[in-house]
Amino acid sequence: MYDCLIVGAGPAGLTAALYAARANKKVLVLEAKAYGGQIVNAHKVENYPGIKEISGAQYALVLYEQVKALGVEVKMATVLRVTEDKKVITTEGEFTAQSIIIATGAKNRKLNIADEDEFLGRGVSYCATCDGNFYRQKVVAIVGGGNTALEDALYLTDIAEKVYLIHRRDEFRGERKYVNELKTKPNLEIILNSTITALHGHDVLEEITLKNDQGEEQTLAVSALFIAVGQEPSSEAFNNVVDIDPNGYIISPDGVHTKTPGIYVAGDIRQKTLRQLTTAVSDGSIAATTAILEMKAQK
Ligand code: NAP
Numbered sequence: 001m002y003d004c005l006i007v008g009a010g011p012a013g014l015t016a017a018l019y020a021a022r023a024n025k026k027v028l029v030l031e032a033k034a035y036g037g038q039i040v041n042a043h044k045v046e047n048y049p050g051i052k053e054i055s056g057a058q059y060a061l062v063l064y065e066q067v068k069a070l071g072v073e074v075k076m077a078t079v080l081r082v083t084e085d086k087k088v089i090t091t092e093g094e095f096t097a098q099s100i101i102i103a104t105g106a107k108n109r110k111l112n113i114a115d116e117d118e119f120l121g122r123g124v125s126y127c128a129t130c131d132g133n134f135y136r137q138k139v140v141a142i143v144g145g146g147n148t149a150l151e152d153a154l155y156l157t158d159i160a161e162k163v164y165l166i167h168r169r170d171e172f173r174g175e176r177k178y179v180n181e182l183k184t185k186p187n188l189e190i191i192l193n194s195t196i197t198a199l200h201g202h203d204v205l206e207e208i209t210l211k212n213d214q215g216e217e218q219t220l221a222v223s224a225l226f227i228a229v230g231q232e233p234s235s236e237a238f239n240n241v242v243d244i245d246p247n248g249y250i251i252s253p254d255g256v257h258t259k260t261p262g263i264y265v266a267g268d269i270r271q272k273t274l275r276q277l278t279t280a281v282s283d284g285s286i287a288a289t290t291a292i293l294e295m296k297a298q299k
Contacts, residue, residue, distance in 0.1 A: 002028045004291055005088055005097035007079050010037020011277055012267025013103035014063045015284030016291075021070035023292045028095060029067070030088070032078040036060030037105050038126075038268070039277055046133065048277055059277075079104075079237045086262055098262065099291035102242065102250060103284060105268040106233040106275070111143065115199045119225075123205020128152035128226045129276075135224045137161045141208060143196055144228035145169060150178035152228050157185040164220055166191045166210060199225065233269050245271050255283065256290050264291055 004020040006013045009031035020027045039045065039056040046053050068074065077092035088095045108126035110116055116124060125131040128142065132155060140160045142153050145167035151174075153165045165182065170192045172179050182188055191210065197217070198209040209219045233248040242258040242265065243251040249271040252258055258265050266283035268275045 002026050002095065002097040003295065004028075004099050004101065004288065005030065005086075005095055006101045006103060007088070008037065008103035008105055008267070008269070009035035009064070009074060010103060010105045010267060010280065011039055011060070011063065012105070012269075012280040012284040012287075013037075013101065014060075014067050015281040016101045016103060016266055016288040017067045017072045017284075018063075018070065019285050019288035020292060021067065021072045023288075025292065025295075027072045028097065029072060029074045030077045030079060030090060030095070031074060032076070032104075035064045035074065037280075038107070044134070045130070045277060047129075082238055082241050082263070084241055084260055098295050099264065100262065101264045101266055101284075101287045101291060102235075102238055102258070102269060103266045103280075103287070104234040104237075105280075106231040106249070108227065109230045109232050111196060111227055111229060113196060113199065116227075119199055119201065119205045122203065123201060123222075123224050124199070124227065125224060126227050128155055128228070131224070132156050132159050132226070135160055138223035139221060140164070140224040140226065141166055141220060141222045142226040142228055143167070144230070145172045145174060146228065146230060147174040147178065148230075149228035150174040150182060152226055153182055153188060154178060154185070156226070157182070157188050161187065163188045164191055164222065165189070166194055166196060168195050169193065196225070231268075235269055238263075256287050262291075262294070 003025035004027045006016050006029045009029050017027050017029050040060050077090035079090050081089045139162045141164040143166045156163045193213040194210045197211045200207040211217050241260040250265045252265045264287040266287035267280040
């Protein structure tokens, strides 16, 4: 029986573990793949207050070591189901805890084209606000038609020399006001009805190939491709103990509680407006502190 079981060893989950362990709680963190979460893909983190610059991988390593040094147990296991009485059924057996913090995050949806993984961090990025600054005065492309792609395209027009916004349909899913604003940007070119079919480069990304609805191909020379084609939250294993919105995010009206007492949510997996490292660690600290206070009140 653990005091606090945390699902997900990204920044939100590890921060929750840090706070719970420092409050002398017996803590277990379950992680399906590797510690660190999405931040390990960030080439450089330059927007975390108090740290001028750090690689995402280094940040994750330091946080992980900080948590381990406090005696937190971290196990590799995929959570299959959670019951209302806080039993966590995993690929590696069952665990019970007084409180559970769900911090499984969301993964960026991939384009699923050849070499996408190979160019990750070397031209391919899923986060314009994290990595846009590395392409100052360069030619970049962004793919997607939702609000993320539109907002990111606007952000990139202030940084890059030229921005191609590539969308697979002739209409954007995102809000009209962003589209109207984008149309006023002289360094933006919108390419509709087109999909990206190939990535090229030696070591770093140099070109992308597009194909339009008529089957015509064109190749663009770009230093970066920002992929903003939506997110895939990892919430299915929890659907009997939390409310989930149509996009798969866990609903928490106050940003910490779920519909089940003793089960809390933190980080990118919850419905929220800003998914950043700063907001993930904030969520983790609030979830752990809330869980600790409520466990104490029950005694
Ligand atoms: P999204 O709204 O799901 O949009 C994803 C976009 O990617 C869609 O345009 C989709 O095309 C395209 N797409 C999906 N798979 C693709 C593929 N394999 N190849 C090419 N294109 C593909 O995702 P999002 O933009 O990340 O936004 C997620 C949610 O957060 C939305 O509810 C959004 O409104 C919200 N959000 C709000 C704000 C804001 O209000 N300021 C900012 C950011 C995000 P189709 O349109 O053809 O399906």
